[in-house]
Amino acid sequence: MSERIAVCPGSFDPITMGHLDIITRAAAMFDKIIVVVMNNEKKSYTFTPQERVEMIKKCISEQNNVQVDMYDGLLADYAAQHNACAIIKGLRAMSDFEYEFQMALTNKKLNPGVETLFLTTSAQNMYLSSSMVKQIAGMGGDVTDFVPEVIHDDILNRILSKN
Numbered sequence: 001m002s003e004r005i006a007v008c009p010g011s012f013d014p015i016t017m018g019h020l021d022i023i024t025r026a027a028a029m030f031d032k033i034i035v036v037v038m039n040n041e042k043k044s045y046t047f048t049p050q051e052r053v054e055m056i057k058k059c060i061s062e063q064n065n066v067q068v069d070m071y072d073g074l075l076a077d078y079a080a081q082h083n084a085c086a087i088i089k090g091l092r093a094m095s096d097f098e099y100e101f102q103m104a105l106t107n108k109k110l111n112p113g114v115e116t117l118f119l120t121t122s123a124q125n126m127y128l129s130s131s132m133v134k135q136i137a138g139m140g141g142d143v144t145d146f147v148p149e150v151i152h153d154d155i156l157n158r159i160l161s162k163n
């Protein structure tokens, strides 16, 4: 049987405990997960794509079936090029839903061979976001519980050097 491949796309600016939880749970359901750093035209970024990829690599180093990549194009095209059967997204509050639903339908139209699957966020990550992490860190707050320990100092150094 062919490999079941899923992509986990996102901005990951930076990756949080919430993202890592979704990636880890997805990795238990598929043969291979490709975490792909992409461009959301509605956002401006703090970390470069390369920095975001490097941080994700540090966080998933012990997960053998998870790879990291970056792509500056359409998610539907990326999924087709990599034979992915699924796009995995995490859903937090209802406020995520309309936007995610729109993206899922658009991606299905562009690439009918790929399904979008939503995993509900774990309760402790319900209100966690990368922008919240950056705001707290930038004001000297403690983000220990919000980001993987292995990249905690990278995030602080980068954000505090910008202030």
Ligand code: PNS
Pocket: 009, 010, 011, 012, 038, 039, 040, 041, 043, 073, 074, 075, 076, 102, 103, 104, 106, 107
């Ligand atoms: O973490 P984010 O910012 O919510 O991720 C959104 C992202 C990057 C997955 C989305 O903006 C995206 O898929 N960008 C790639 C370009 C694309 O395919 N756009 C059409 C989506 S309907």
